[in-house]
Structure formats: C-alpha cells, structure tokens
Amino acid sequence: MVVGASLAGMTAAQSMRWSGHQGELVVVGAERHLPYDRPPLSKGYLTGAVDEARLTLRSATEALGITWWLGRRAERLDPSSAGGGVLTLDDGSVLEADGIVLATGARARALPGSGDLAGVGTLRSRNDADGLRDALASGPGRMVVIGFGFIGAEVAATARTAGWEVALVEAAPQPMARVLGSDAGMAVAELHRSHGVEVHLGTMVDHLVATGGRVSGVALSGGQVIECSQVVVGIGAVPETEWLRSSGLGLGDGVIADETLLVAPGVVAAGDVARWPHPRLGGSTIRLEQWDNAVEMGGYAGKRLLAWAVAEPVEPFGPVPWFWSDQYDRKMQLAGVATDRTEIVQGSFEEQRVVQLQLDESGAVAGAFCWNRPRQAIMARQLIAEDVDLETARGRLG
C-alpha cells in the first residue's frame, strides 16, 4: 500500500509491480487527481502550454493493477510489529497492508496572518495552479511574489513573460544562496532584474493590505507598500507528518528512515516527506524536495519493501542529488550540493553560461552549478558519484 499519490508514491507502486509484486496494490491520495507532475505547475501549466492530460504521470495510466483511493486523506497509521500496519482515512475507511510506502509529500508553508484573503495563494498543488492560472489569464496586472526560492522565481518569470508587472520580495540578502551558492543566487537575481522584475532582497513583509476582502498591496518592513492584485507566497514547504503523530514513528522535519529508507518493519518512506541518513553526508540526515530524488527514492523504496519481506539485505540509498530550474529561457542545474568554496571551470556568470564547481573543506568536488550547460551538469553528477579528484573534474568539465 502506498500512502500519497505523488511522484514518489507512483514510482514506488510501479517499482513494486515491475519487481514482481503479484499481490494487491493500493494507492491512497488526498487529492482527487491521478498522480501528476509538479514542475509544469509553475511554468507551462500556468500559461496553458501544458494541459491536464499531459500533467498526469505516464506511469499513472499504465496497466499496473492499482486499486486507487483518491480524494481521501490518511489520518492515522498504526504500525504492526509483523510489518506494515493499519491505515485510517478521513472518511472512516480502514485499510490494512503488510507493506506500506509513506509518500505524503509536503505542503506549502502559509504566510502567517494572510488568512483567506482573495488574490493570495501558494503554489504546490494542481488546485493552487488552477487558481493562479485563472488569475494570470485575467491580467496582466501587478503581482508580488513573496519568497525568492525556485517556485517564486519560476512563477515570477512566467508572470513577467505573460506581461505582468512583478515584484519579488525576499527576506535573505541573497536568493537561493543555501541551495545554489551565493554567486549563482545573485546571478539569478540579476536575471530577473534584467527582465524588469522589481527585486527586493533583505526585505521582510510586514503585512498584506486588503480592500474589500481582496489583497491590494504588500507592506514591506521599511514602510513601502507595493500595490498589487495578486500575491503568490513561496516561502517553503512543510512535510506532511501530522497524521503520523500517534504512529510512534520517528518524526522531525519529515519521517525519519534508516539508510535504506526503512521506517519500521514493512514500512518505508520516499519523496519530500522522507528524511534519511545520506551515505555521502557522513551519517547526517537530509530531506530533499526534488523531482529526480522523488523518482529515485520511489523506485528504491518499492524494491526495498519487497526485499524486506524476504529479509534480503540491500545497499543504502545515496544517489548524488540533482535538480533543475527553468526561468525565462534559462536553465540552471545543480548536481551534488552547493558550498561556499567555488571554482569556475567554464564560461562565466556574465555570459549566463557557466560551470562552477563546489568544493568541500578538503577541496574535493561536492557539487557543480551549471547555467545553460545541461550536458556538463549530468556529467558532473556522474563524476561526483565516482568521487573523481578536482584535476579530473576540471579536465572533463572545462
């Protein structure tokens, strides 16, 4: 049984079937939709370039013999020491399984005090995107995006391209510095400025201004008010673990799994909700909100569950992380992790074509930021996995 009709959950279901699981296969999802792809929600789906049919994951329409429980939210899990456990849904249904994948993902963090003001939304689910798509179609108007992370930056780029006036407000002095490194973060800020986006860094939002139940502006901490008809809040996500509070499972910014994603006997976790000790991080745990990680983790988790059932030992889960973001006509990718010690081996930020290595304290290659260099990003991911030395990385990526 898979709890969470997400990319990770769907991939886990597919993986179990393909690995020979012949028994019943149940997928439970809080949303009414079949599992869908999230990256287009901040880009093509908002403009209409990607339609609903295209959004649905291809694997979700495969003949995998899945029993769907959609539109029902998981409310409680009682794990069994024999493996798996009993799941209670919000409509009172009770489902039992001897193997369970936890893939409930994360929800967008709400802006404190924004209430249910019209014209204010987050972007995480398809319903969120439907609302924002309609709002964009009613424009162009003025939009304020609160939070200069990937979702915020992509929405800003999409709205700006559609002719909206856009302001991006970020509390940190540099956007995305923790995930991309500060050079790349500032380059992304410059990219948005060059497209006419008003970028406010190191700026807090004081409150939202409303007129007749609808947002009409965003008041900044310095007193300035930016007038707008639409606000998009992109200030991060919170893992969906509240429903597990009584389960006795380890929780702490995610469900805590071991290095093979096992959470309890016959229970594994995958995707945005899962926190596990990554073998490349020397035992410290990590939780990733990335498309490729959801796919890799789901695939592994499904097989992990089958291996658990026959007490077969498995290798730990530890791929080199990799993600991409598309803004305007630019593609940025990060393989591995960003550090504050960097070296450019190809191009420059000014050209907006660059390969920048991220080095750890020992000088080893921990990551690579690539801007409009997709080939090098994938090569870098492989080189990092092979633990090549700096000299080799320079030669292969330069």
Place this chain on the structure above:
Amino acid sequence: MVGTDIAGPARAPRRQQMKVVVDFDLCESNAVCMGIAPEVFEVRDDDFLYVLNDEPPAELQATVREAADRCPKQAISLVGD
C-alpha cells in the same frame, strides 16, 4: 555484507523491437537520458539532444527504457515496445 543493488526502478519484461522517438517540442535538454544511456542519447554543446541510434540493440533496451521513464518531460517514446 554484500547487499542487492536496488537503485532505480526494476524493468518490466517486454518485446524485442524498439524505435526511439523524441518529442522535441517537449524536450528541455535536461540530459538525464544521456546520463543513463549515453550510447543512444547525446546533448551537445549547442544544448540540443541528438539521438545517436534510434533502433537500439536488445542489450541497450533496458537502459533506454529507464532513460525514457526518467525523462523529466516524458519526451521520449519507445515505439513498438
């Protein structure tokens, strides 16, 4: 202790023939396919994807299927598979 390598989804058993078709309107040159099956997919320095062999031999088909499944844009179709 030696464990089983279970990274990546397992492959479903399928038929022999396969033709690789890329929808270039969807392809974003993320180069994931090249990372998995470099014998068949290559993203060059012009940022475009080139299919090096659109009828891959049997021994490459499993990795080509993985590349198609892992494409973030689901832009790769395998005809006759």
